[in-house]
Amino acid sequence: MIEKMRFITITGPKAEFDRVVGVYLNKYEIHLENALSELSSVQDLKPFVETNPYKDVYSKALELAERFDKKQPAKAINMTLSEASTIILSASREMEDLTSQKKKLGVEREHLLELQKRIEPFRPLDYEIDKILAFKFIKYRFGRISTEYYTKFSKFVYESLTTMFIECGKDTDYVWGVYFVPEAEAEKTDTIFSSLHFENISLTSEYEGTPEQVYNSIIKKLEDNQKAIDSLNEEMKNRLSSRSEQILNAYETICVYSNNFDVRKVAACTTVSKRNAFYFILCGWIAEDSIEELLRDIDKDKNIYCMTEKDISNIKTKPPTKLRNLKIFRPFEMFIKMYGLPAYNEIDPTFFVAITYSIIFGIMFGDVGQGLCLAIGGCLLYYFKKIPLAAIIATAGIFSTIMGFMYGSIFGFEDILPHIWLNPMENVMTVLLIAVAFGSGLIIIAMVINIINGIKMKDVEKIFFDTNGVAGLVFYVMVLVCVVLVATGNPMPAGIVLLVFLGIPLILIFLREPLSHLVEKKAEILPEQKGMFFLESFFELFEIVLSYLTNSISFLRVGAFAISHAAMMGVVMLFAGAHSGNPNILVVIIGNIFVAGMEGLIVGIQVLRLEYYEMFSRFYSGTGKGFKPYKSK
Structure with missing residues (x-):
């Protein structure tokens, strides 16, 4: 709720x-x-318009706290702002020499990375960079040119120039290289290369040897630099380790003061x-x-x-949404948040999702043995890791176990337990029809929830004239009644009854926008472009009627997966030689693991799809904003 x-x-x-x-x-x-x-x-x-006075000490506290593996103290210590600031400033001064060294190493590392980035594309060039830089009568340019222009340059320009271009590296966008040209031709050649968008890359006298030698030398210097930084970090950590609890408590105290001050922003x-x-x-x-x-x-x-x-x-802003559900249903809030939180005046669908998801999963994945494995594994994982998905798996496993007893299936064996209800493989049509009937019932419940949401929102169109409102509900239920009557060999209702319960709802849906405006006493009942309105409404109505059919048939997958699960386990039993009375236990175990893993994942996704597309789309907007209290900081 x-x-x-x-x-x-x-x-x-x-x-x-x-x-x-x-x-x-x-x-x-x-x-x-x-x-x-x-x-x-x-x-x-x-x-x-006040400036946060804790900004500087907070940044120092954060820098110190990041030195430790854990960011929270083992035991909370109450201290004043003055005490916390003294601890942080004292520790920061104690680290000044190491911090200064680390900054220098950081600057050096950035410089080395820049040198590495510049020289890397030219590694194939087998000539010493420092010697090229010393040329007096031959001009040179290192740089890159786009692949498109390089192709044109190679075909139409290169042969006519008194220059030599050495291609070094390339990727999908650029070609890196260096060109050499006599000093007398340099100006003309530079102009041509500039027109081809050749980008110069400056190489300084820091590069000595071939590009490959320079690159390897930089890699070695980067490794030494990282070792020095790691050594300083370790020394910093050791120097602060005896005061870690004090520093972390001081950091939390300053965080509180800084956060409290920042409330001024709102x-x-x-x-x-x-x-x-x-x-x-x-x-x-x-x-x-x-x-x-x-x-x-x-x-x-x-x-x-x-x-x-x-x-x-x-109130101008809409109220935030704070969910409060029983502990057993709370893990299913994960699915709600994935779709979007309910608006403040919507019904919280957590209970609905928890029940329907678990039941549908159980129907599609009914097996006593595999269900118990899911239930036990999910419970253990949730107990130790508190992962919501683990609790959902455990709940789904319980329902799988229940349906396993109904089907009489345990680890794929169909002859150990008597089936309480039916065997999916022996009652294919029955399973499929029950699945569609079950899905139709869920769609009706979704429509009822949508009507309740409309009442809470005081939305006339949503209550009466919407596809999933009263008009849509009456039409859908009447269609189901007609289908059942025909399937059971009973006569159809009289024409006047069909007109009232099928024709009138469709007319209301068709005219839902003008009827809503009429009820709400708006000045404009029909839009200006009436012809376009009626044309769009006609095609929308056709799509709506079709969607009732497709949404109902979509639940066939519930029965289909129940049958396919039994069929897949039948194949496993066939490979294991279960019909001979002496099955290969190893094959049975591997087969159960494979089916449980693969089909369990697919079924989990398919059930979530049914929740989102066949049910949520009928009543749920998911436009709420989360309740984020300041205290949670």
């Missing part, structure tokens, strides 16, 4: 700002909004003309179950005031 939110405004003297942030925002979960944007109609509001300040005093204003959202305690605390606080707004329709 989605927690109810209350919009609050906290105000008080500007001098109390830091204390309010430190006390209330770090105690209660409050999602902050920009006060200037939210209260734009209020006059004389100004932003805070606050506003104003003046009270009578007193000529400055006041701050903070706006945000808080869960309704926390509002009473916050108000009681602020009532005891002199000069600090908190105002709440129950009618959120007057």
